[in-house]
Amino acid sequence: xxxxxxxxxxxxxxxxxxxxxxxxGRVRVDGHPVKQPAxxxxxxxxxxxxxxxxxxxxxxxxxxxxPLGVVCATQDPSQRTVMDLLDIPRLDRLxxxxxxxxxxxxxxxxxxxxxxxxxxxxxxxxxxKTYWVTLAEPLTEYDxxxxxxxxxxxxxxKPTRPAEIEIVSDxxxxxxxxxxxxxxxxRMFAALGNRVESLHRESIGRLKxxxxxxxxxxxxxxxxxxxxx
Ligand code: URA
Numbered sequence: 001x002x003x004x005x006x007x008x009x010x011x012x013x014x015x016x017x018x019x020x021x022x023x024x025g026r027v028r029v030d031g032h033p034v035k036q037p038a039x040x041x042x043x044x045x046x047x048x049x050x051x052x053x054x055x056x057x058x059x060x061x062x063x064x065x066x067p068l069g070v071v072c073a074t075q076d077p078s079q080r081t082v083m084d085l086l087d088i089p090r091l092d093r094l095x096x097x098x099x100x101x102x103x104x105x106x107x108x109x110x111x112x113x114x115x116x117x118x119x120x121x122x123x124x125x126x127x128x129k130t131y132w133v134t135l136a137e138p139l140t141e142y143d144x145x146x147x148x149x150x151x152x153x154x155x156x157x158k159p160t161r162p163a164e165i166e167i168v169s170d171x172x173x174x175x176x177x178x179x180x181x182x183x184x185x186x187r188m189f190a191a192l193g194n195r196v197e198s199l200h201r202e203s204i205g206r207l208k209x210x211x212x213x214x215x216x217x218x219x220x221x222x223x224x225x226x227x228x229x
Contacts, residue, residue: 001057001114003027004037006047009057009093009112026050059113060094061226062086063207066108067215072099082108085216097121098129098180098204106131106201107209109221119229120204126161126178127229130203131185136195138170143192147175153187160188174202205229 001009007018007027019037021027027034028048029041041047047054066072070080074095079102083091097109097117111117120127144167150159164176175185186196202209206228213219 001041001043002037003029003034003039003041003047005093006041006057007049007054009090010047010054011049021049059116060088060111061113061116061221062088062094062110062218063210063213063221063225064108064110064218065209065213065215066100066105066201068103068105071102072096072108082110086110086218100201101183101186101199104131104199104201105215106199107204107207108201109204109207110218116226116229121180123179127205128176128178128203129180129201130174130176132198132200132202133173133175133185133189133196134198135171135173135189136197137193139165139167139173139194143194146192147188151188151191153181153184153191156181160184163188171197 003022004015004018007013007022008015011018013021022037023035025033025035026049029039030045043056064082064085066082070082070085073081074083075081082096083094088094093112094110095112095114095117097111098121100106100108109117109120119125144165147163147165150162152159160181161178166174168174177184181187185199189196207225210219
């Protein structure tokens, strides 16, 4: 993490105040004065401001049951965002871990820990995402096979990775994918001539949406949940 960010997380200083203080030579990292606000520091170092040793920042992790009709963005000029649902101090340090469309609901993760979110979203990790899907038309066995074999989506060079399908009734199913392409689930079913009518994310990896959370509710993750990734 950048030193100015570190400072703004563990004190009441804003980022620009932190930058000025660092440039003024008032900060030492592991005993050495550091005057560059962009210098990277990890959480193991000792940071001293004037003569005071600062407690390292605690990362925070939340799950939100995203309701329909809000956008996954930190700011939006015209629409309500998921950030508007959160009453959390220092909201500006959180980022969204993998987006959901405005007309999709369910499990959304937010954190200020970039390495943790990278482990979830980096394409190489193939982290699973399970969606509860309602379709306009019943899913045929042939189409279920296609989803498992991989589908060529428009403007993509490779077919989708195998999706797992659990059919619950004609038009209702669980779909588990291990990628996060743009509008992936909707595009997969559109490519089969079908249409997604509703999409709700149930889980990410082994982390399930807490059933006690109503639409728009959120809670911090437990240490055990954080350790799943
Ligand atoms: N796939 C979609 O099409 N939309 C989402 O929001 C998530 C996955």
